[in-house]
Amino acid sequence: MKRRALLGAIGSGSALGIAGCLTRDDGGDEEGDGTLTVVTYESMIDTEDSAGPWLKERFEDEFDAELEWEQLPDGGINHYVQRADRDAGIDADVYLGLNVDDLVRVDDQLEDGALFRELDDDRLERADRVRDEFALGDPHGRTLTYDMGYISLVYDETEVAEPASLEALTEPEYEDALLAQNAQKADSGQAFLLWTIDAFGEDGYLDYWQRLEDNGVRVLDGWSESYSGAYMEGERSMVVSYSTDQVYANRFDYDFSRHQVAFPDDQGYANPEGMAIFEGAGDADLAYDFFDFVLSSEAQAEIATRNVQYPAVADEHVDLDEEFDEYAHTPEEMVSFGYDDLQGNLDGWVEDWAQEFAGQ
Amino acid sequence: MSLADRLVVDRRSAGAASAWLERRALSLAALGTAAVLVVVLYLPVGLVFVEALLEDGSPTLGHVAEVVTDPFYFGVLADVFAEPLAIGDHLGALVGWLGGISIAVTLASPVPGLDLPVPWLAVDLPPVRKGLFGFTAYQAALSTVASVAIGLPAAYILANYEFRGRRTLRSLTILPFVLPGIMVAVGFYAMFGRTGTLNTLLGAVGLGPFAFVETSPLAIVILAHAFYNAPLVARLTVSAWESVDARTVETARSLGASPRRAFRDVVVPQLVPAVLTGALLTFIFTFMTFPIVLALGGLQLATVEVWIYDRVQRLAYGEAASLAILETVLSLGLTYAYLRYESARAGLSQAPSPPPREALFPDVRTALSPRRLAILGYGLVALVLFVGPLASLVVGSFTDGSGFTLRNYAFLLERQLEGASFQTRPVPAIRNSLLFGLATLAVAVPMGVVISVLTVRAGRSGRLVDTLAMLPLAVSGVVFGIGLLQGLVFGIPLPGGWRFQVTGAVAIVAAHAVAAYPFVTRNVSPLLATLDPAMVESARALGASRTRALLDVELPLVASGIVAGAAFAFAVSIGEFSSTVILASGSEHYTMPVAVERYLGRRSGPAIAMGTLLLAVTAASFVVVDRVGGRYEL
Numbered sequence: 001m002k003r004r005a006l007l008g009a010i011g012s013g014s015a016l017g018i019a020g021c022l023t024r025d026d027g028g029d030e031e032g033d034g035t036l037t038v039v040t041y042e043s044m045i046d047t048e049d050s051a052g053p054w055l056k057e058r059f060e061d062e063f064d065a066e067l068e069w070e071q072l073p074d075g076g077i078n079h080y081v082q083r084a085d086r087d088a089g090i091d092a093d094v095y096l097g098l099n100v101d102d103l104v105r106v107d108d109q110l111e112d113g114a115l116f117r118e119l120d121d122d123r124l125e126r127a128d129r130v131r132d133e134f135a136l137g138d139p140h141g142r143t144l145t146y147d148m149g150y151i152s153l154v155y156d157e158t159e160v161a162e163p164a165s166l167e168a169l170t171e172p173e174y175e176d177a178l179l180a181q182n183a184q185k186a187d188s189g190q191a192f193l194l195w196t197i198d199a200f201g202e203d204g205y206l207d208y209w210q211r212l213e214d215n216g217v218r219v220l221d222g223w224s225e226s227y228s229g230a231y232m233e234g235e236r237s238m239v240v241s242y243s244t245d246q247v248y249a250n251r252f253d254y255d256f257s258r259h260q261v262a263f264p265d266d267q268g269y270a271n272p273e274g275m276a277i278f279e280g281a282g283d284a285d286l287a288y289d290f291f292d293f294v295l296s297s298e299a300q301a302e303i304a305t306r307n308v309q310y311p312a313v314a315d316e317h318v319d320l321d322e323e324f325d326e327y328a329h330t331p332e333e334m335v336s337f338g339y340d341d342l343q344g345n346l347d348g349w350v351e352d353w354a355q356e357f358a359g360q
Numbered sequence: 361m362s363l364a365d366r367l368v369v370d371r372r373s374a375g376a377a378s379a380w381l382e383r384r385a386l387s388l389a390a391l392g393t394a395a396v397l398v399v400v401l402y403l404p405v406g407l408v409f410v411e412a413l414l415e416d417g418s419p420t421l422g423h424v425a426e427v428v429t430d431p432f433y434f435g436v437l438a439d440v441f442a443e444p445l446a447i448g449d450h451l452g453a454l455v456g457w458l459g460g461i462s463i464a465v466t467l468a469s470p471v472p473g474l475d476l477p478v479p480w481l482a483v484d485l486p487p488v489r490k491g492l493f494g495f496t497a498y499q500a501a502l503s504t505v506a507s508v509a510i511g512l513p514a515a516y517i518l519a520n521y522e523f524r525g526r527r528t529l530r531s532l533t534i535l536p537f538v539l540p541g542i543m544v545a546v547g548f549y550a551m552f553g554r555t556g557t558l559n560t561l562l563g564a565v566g567l568g569p570f571a572f573v574e575t576s577p578l579a580i581v582i583l584a585h586a587f588y589n590a591p592l593v594a595r596l597t598v599s600a601w602e603s604v605d606a607r608t609v610e611t612a613r614s615l616g617a618s619p620r621r622a623f624r625d626v627v628v629p630q631l632v633p634a635v636l637t638g639a640l641l642t643f644i645f646t647f648m649t650f651p652i653v654l655a656l657g658g659l660q661l662a663t664v665e666v667w668i669y670d671r672v673q674r675l676a677y678g679e680a681a682s683l684a685i686l687e688t689v690l691s692l693g694l695t696y697a698y699l700r701y702e703s704a705r706a707g708l709s710q711a712p713s714p715p716p717r718e719a720l721f722p723d724v725r726t727a728l729s730p731r732r733l734a735i736l737g738y739g740l741v742a743l744v745l746f747v748g749p750l751a752s753l754v755v756g757s758f759t760d761g762s763g764f765t766l767r768n769y770a771f772l773l774e775r776q777l778e779g780a781s782f783q784t785r786p787v788p789a790i791r792n793s794l795l796f797g798l799a800t801l802a803v804a805v806p807m808g809v810v811i812s813v814l815t816v817r818a819g820r821s822g823r824l825v826d827t828l829a830m831l832p833l834a835v836s837g838v839v840f841g842i843g844l845l846q847g848l849v850f851g852i853p854l855p856g857g858w859r860f861q862v863t864g865a866v867a868i869v870a871a872h873a874v875a876a877y878p879f880v881t882r883n884v885s886p887l888l889a890t891l892d893p894a895m896v897e898s899a900r901a902l903g904a905s906r907t908r909a910l911l912d913v914e915l916p917l918v919a920s921g922i923v924a925g926a927a928f929a930f931a932v933s934i935g936e937f938s939s940t941v942i943l944a945s946g947s948e949h950y951t952m953p954v955a956v957e958r959y960l961g962r963r964s965g966p967a968i969a970m971g972t973l974l975l976a977v978t979a980a981s982f983v984v985v986d987r988v989g990g991r992y993e994l
Contacts, residue, residue, distance in 0.1 A: 023851065023859050046783050047961030048771055053780055069782040071958070073945040075845070078675060088850035088859075109675050176574065182659055184670040218577075221545075221654035228964035229546045229655065233553025235573055248962055254761030308962065347674055354670070355432055358492060358662035 036286045039070040040096040043307065046071065051306040059293050065286055077102040080278075081109045093281035094290060098143055098274040099187065100136045104342045113140035116276035123288045126295040129313040134272040137338030143274030146294050147309040150243040150268035150331060151191040153178075154227075156258040159237035165265045166199050169212060176216035179226045179239040183350050186222045187271065192240045193353055195269040198335045202349070209356055219357060243268055244308045246327035261329045268331030272312065385907040390814060393807045393877075399862060400870040403852075404843025405835050412681035423678040427686065433664075435491030460486035493686070496647055496663040499578065503585035503646040504639050510586050510745070511593030511638065513738045518594065519601035521735075523720035530598065531979075531986040533591040534927060536746065538935030538978045540953045541651030543971040546964060547749030548584055548656055549573065550756050557752045558744065577657040584656055585646045587745060593638030596883070599924040600634035601627075603887065606715040633702050633886045640698050641882070644691045644833055669838045677842075684836040691834035696827040702886060703823060750975065757969040768969035771959075786970060788948060789955040790977055793934050796869055796951060797981070800933035803873035805926050808880025813910060816888045829881055832874050837938045844871065845942050865949050871939040876932040880925030887918040927985055934978055952977065 036059075045052030056067045070092050073079040077098070083090050095116070106115045118141045121127050127144060134145040153163065160177055163169055169178055181189030193205075200208045209217075218236065220226040231239040249259035275294065277287045293299055300311040300318040310328065311318045381388075412423045427433050429442040440450055462484045490498060518530050536544070551557050552572040562568040573580050604627055612622040650665040659666075664683055671680035720735070721727045757768050772786045779785045811829045815822035832840075848867055851859030862870070891914060899909040915922065937953040944950045950958070952974040960967040 022854070023861050042958045043961045046958045048963065048966055050961075053783075056780070070946055071782070074841070074941050075673075078673065079845070081675065082846065083850060086846065086850050087853070105675075182654055182666075184666070184673070185654075219654075219659035220656075221651060224542060224960055224964060225545050225655040228960075229542075229549040230553070230573070232964075233549040234555030235549060235553050242962075249761065252760045252762075252767075252963060252965075354659065354662070357659040358495075358666070 033282060034064075034286070035066040035068060036094060036283060036290055037068045037070055037092045038094040038096050038290070039072050039092040041072045041076075044096065045069045049306045051303045054302050054306065055294070055299060058299070059290060062293065063286070063289050065289075067290070072097065077105055080115060081106055084110055084115055090278055090280055092278055093283060094275060094277055094287050096146070096273075096275045096294075098136070098276055099271060100138075100337065100339055101190070101342055101346055103136060103138050103143065103339060104346060107140075107343070113142070115279060116142040117279055117281070117284070118142055119144060119277070119291075120288075123285075124292055126292050126313075126317075129295055129317045131312065131314055133334065133336075134270070134312050135338075136272060136274050137340060138274075139339060143276045144291055144295075145272045145274050145312040146291075147300075147303050147307065147312050148270055148272040149309050150270055150329075150334065151188055151195065151240060152243040152245075152268045152329070152331065153238055153262040153264065154231070154241040154245045155238040155260050155262055157260045158257050162260065162262045163238075163264050166196060166208070168264065169217075170208070170215050172215075174215060174238070177236055177238045178212070178215075178217045179230055179236045180217055180219050181223055181226050181240060182219055182221055182354075184354055188223045188240055188242070189219070190350065191269040191271050193350065194337050195267070195335050197349060198269075198337065199265065199267075202345075205349075206352060206356060209353060213357070238262075242308075243330065244310075244328045246329070247308045247323065250323065250327050263329070263331040266332040267335050268333075270334040270336040272336070273309070379905075382907050383905050386810070386813065386910065389806055389810045393810050396803070396807065396870055396873065400844075400848070400867070401832060401835075401840075401874045404847035405831075405840060406843075407847050408677060408681050408839045408843045409685055410681075411677040412679075412685050415678070423682040424685065427679065427682045431489060431491060433492045433667075433683070435489035435494045437494070438491065457486055457488070492662065492664050492667060495661075496665075497690075499581065499585075499653070499661065499663070500643050500647040500649070502578075503582045503589065503649075504643045506582050506586040507589035507642045507646075508593050508635065508639050510741075511590035512597060512635065513735075514590065514594040514742065515597035515601060517720075517735055517738070518598045520715070520717055521720040522717040527986065528983055530595075531982040533595055534931045534982050535750065535975060535979060536587050536591050537928075537931045538953075538974065539750075540935070540937055540956050540971065540974075541655060542960065543753060543956065543968070543974075544584060544587065544652060544749065545655035546756065546968060547753040548580065548587075550752035551744075551748040552580065557748060557755070573656065577661060581653050581657040581661055583745065584652050585642075585649065587749065588652075589638075589642040589645060591746070592641060593635065595924065595928075596634045596638040597631060599883070599920055600631050600886075603920050604630050604715060609715060636698060636701070637882050637886070640694060641833065643694065647691065648687060648836055650837065665836060665838060668836050672838055672842055680839065680842075684839040687836055688831070688834045692827055692830065695830045695834065696823065699823050699826055703889065753968060754972050754975070757965065757972040760965060765965075768965040771966045772969055772973070784950055784955045784958045786955060786973060789950055789952045789970075790973070792949055793951040793953075793974075793977070794981065796865070796872055796940075797930045797933040799865075799869040800872040800876055801926055801929050803869060804876040804929040804932075805880050805922060807873060808877040808925055808929075809884055809915070809922065811877065811881045812884040812888050813914070816885055817893065826881070826885065830878050833878050841938045841942050844939050849942065849945070863943055864947060867943045868940055868949055868951075869933075871943060872933040872936050873929075875936060875939070876929035879928035879932065880922065883921040883925035883928070884918050887921040888914060891917055927982070930981070930985055931978070934974075934981075 040052065044050055052069055056069065059065070059067050075082070077095075080090060080092075080095070082088070107113065119127075124144070130145050134148055136143050136145060155162065155177075160174060163174060168174065180192055183190040183193040196208055197205045199205075218226075218230075220230060223241070227239055227241055230236060231241075243261050243263070245259050245261055246256065248254075249256055275291060277284060281287055294303070295313055295317075297313075297318050300313050301320055303309060304311045304318070304320055305324060308328070310330070311320070413419055413421070415422055429438050431438040434441060436453070439453075443449070464482045464484070466480050466482045467478065488494075514533070518526065518533075539547075549556060553559070554569050554571060554574075556572075558572065559569040562570070608626050609622050612626045613619070617625065647663075648665050649663055650669065653661045653663055654666060664687055668680050668683050668687075671677070671683065721732065726732060758764055758766070760767060775783060776785050776787050811826070815826040815829070818825070844867075848862040851861035853859055895913050895917075896909045899913050900906070904912065934951075935953060936951075937957070940949075940951050941954050941957065944954055952970065956967050956970045956974060959970050
């Protein structure tokens with residue numbers, strides 16, 4: 001009996017090895033088949049209260065179409081850059097959740113203006129609702145911003161005072177206080193790094209970080225490790241995080257003293273998120289319909305409340321509930337790098353910064 | 361021909377077919393193993409590695425040379441690699457460094473928080489730039505020492521003492537192995553953080569709070585590595601200890617050896633291969649450690665794998681592949697050195713007849729003996745290091761700002777009942793994990809056994825094959841993932857617009873089996889090597905085919921190794937994340953660790969609840985696996 005099991009297992013093993021599968025590209029989606037495939041990050045569809053299911057239901061009702069969510073693969077934008085590079089075919093029609101650096105990466109690796117279509121504003125009714133300052137600054141006009149978030153500091157007011165400026169973080173008062181994230185990996189970490197580059201310049205930011213390091217800054221892996229791990233277990237008194245922190249603290253009954261939001265120098269780094277249509281999209285009309293739908297007042301409010309992000313449209317086009325107004329804080333001044341600032345610079349900035357810490 | 365004649369012929373040809381199959385079973389199995397390895401390992405990894413050796417289509421060593429001569433990667437060694445022939449300069453630099461060492465006798469207070477001056481020999485070494493590789497090897501060496509030091513006492517206790525729940529405890533030593541990195545990080549902060557469980561407990565007796573994590577990030581990372589790997593060392597050693605032939609100890613004792621002497625000369629040599637295997641695996645794993653160093657320690661403790669990840673993110677494959685090749689060369693080099701040692705020691709033995717176990721606490725007097733107190737002390741350490749983070753994680757899944765809550769489990773239930781098709785549901789994740797685990801077991805065990813059988817007595821060439829068979833453990837996880845993506849998910853273009861693709865459940869099981877079979881091989885090979893070849897030869901001389909001799913003679917004698925390897929194979933499959941997430945992308949084939957990652961939002965509660973579910977399911981399956989497997993062990 002045991003022997004038979006062994007032989008059977010060997011048989012299935014070898015079958016596995018050769019049972020590859022031959023496929024042939026059939027040319028992708030048919031034109032106008034009424035299905036829109038949208039790829040997006042997991043917190044849009046798979047975490048608590050995600051906006052994704054609501055968007056799908058409403059969009060399908062309103063446009064008599066089908067919306068298919070596709071979870072963004074592990075490599076993020078790189079996954080699609082590689083697919084395009086290797087002619088491996090892209091099934092999705094729309095990418096929801098693009099950052100500026102994603103566009104820079106696309107153009108560096110493929111060619112200028114690649115992967116996504118240039119948007120035709122005439123086919124969009126609500127494109128002009130988006131605040132100008134939230135645009136990603138893509139010279140090829142491929143994206144439309146649908147929401148955004150501010151990076152700020154979250155601190156414990158029982159342990160430290162609100163830091164007035166980035167410079168203050170290097171002072172003894174904030175010794176061993178700050179948790180940040182690895183800019184090589186985490187969006188929040190990269191945003192904070194870019195904020196310091198904006199403040200101290202290309203020539204001064206490494207010196208600033210040297211002083212931060214001397215003052216005991218800890219750079220952990222991602223946002224979850226530093227926030228859900230270290231900060232929430234009382235490890236340190238300050239963490240680089242999102243300015244909507246108190247919305248969560250309120251929803252889950254946490255003590256507000258450890259959820260104070262600080263905007264050093266009255267600034268916060270803004271991370272607008274955009275949507276774009278893949279070059280090979282089957283049903284572009286439906287994609288434009290989707291964009292208009294996402295920018296509608298109702299959808300903007302739902303995305304803001306469920307994902308706890310700021311709407312992209314001007315105030316008169318969206319009604320937010322009181323919870324959001326009360327607990328989501330906005331800096332007086334936003335800092336943000338556009339496409340032109342990042343292109344050709346970003347990789348070098350991050351690498352120089354990372355080498356300051358590692359391999360010593 | 362009469363009916364009876366025909367039946368005889370049929371039976372004969374059926375018999376001939378099965379005899380043919382039996383004769384060739386080993387070759388067929390080897391062929392199958394090779395096929396799986398080619399498709400799921402060599403092809404994907406080769407696709408990426410080749411990027412290091414090509415520049416615009418022509419072969420080059422430029423990428424590798426750039427890496428080894430970069431002081432950022434290789435520290436002081438970079439100069440040596442850059443100009444290997446300038447021996448005089450290098451010696452001069454070494455002498456200069458030696459000259460900079462100063463030794464002084466001082467007073468120091470080594471216990472933090474306690475002003476207790478102790479005479480201290482202060483050795484002041486001038487700083488050496490270790491580079492990324494140097495630091496990575498350094499922390500891996502420290503982690504290995506810690507894992508062996510923490511794992512061996514556990515093995516000693518589990519193998520030599522009898523107590524309630526011993527078998528269950530032995531089964532549960534696998535748990536840390538399956539836990540996703542983020543869960544370990546959150547568990548460690550929840551246990552050792554400033555407001556964590558340990559400080560809460562100490563605070564109750566008026567101590568603390570202590571900054572366990574902050575005081576030494578390196579120490580906490582090493583402890584986290586020991587959390588993963590000490591149980592590995594313990595498991596390997598326990599199964600070796602249980603197959604020690606107690607009669608050899610009795611013989612030594614009857615010849616006048618003291619218990620200590622008998623232990624040193626008879627038992628230890630039989631344990632050393634297992635301990636060294638554990639140490640080797642620990643070193644390789646912690647050399648290629650990735651999420652945990654940055655999650656607990658910070659960017660200052662970055663390892664080579666962190667840079668490989670970054671280079672892959674930037675699509676700089678030449679550099680990523682060069683770094684990965686150097687990692688692999690180093691890991692395989694160590695493996696080869698170890699295998700030479702292992703084969704040099706291979707002796708002949710032995711029908712396992714494990715030594716009898718003593719009762720741990722038979723009576724109060726024995727319980728107060730120094731040895732029992734030491735065991736109790738170790739138990740306390742193990743409780744803090746292993747149970748602490750796991751228990752804190754479980755507690756965390758029932759907690760939010762208002763205290764006790766069932767919200768996180770309500771989320772899981774709601775998702776299961778009402779989740780949309782594009783969302784990740786808990787029950788399919790559990791089902792997939794278990795099915796993939798069983799399928800992995802069925803594929804990896806024969807693969808591992810076949811490789812062991814083919815390499816054990818093949819001398820030097822066998823050792824080489826055996827070394828290469830460790831490749832899955834010696835390849836950067838990030839690179840393996842990219843290779844799977846580019847090779848199997850995107851597919852290899854063939855003429856005529858066809859693509860060769862391998863995805864879905866088959867690909868996931870194959871990838872898991874490839875990651876798992878080295879554990880089977882490393883558990884089986886040492887035992888197989890100690891079998892007396894005369895036994896197989898006699899069976900063959902009596903007319904048994906090679907396969908029959910393997911099945912009837914060898915395998916029953918190494919059953920304990922197979923069972924131990926099978927348990928690891930199952931665990932590797934349950935815990936595997938990086939290749940599963942790539943191969944399961946866009947399908948229903950997600951597993952429990954993938955679900956944990958996907959539930960991780962701005963609030964970690966739902967993910968931690970899923971992690972707790974992962975722990976519970978794994979614990980239950982291992983109690984079952986070990987009970988079932990245990991029947992074959994003795």
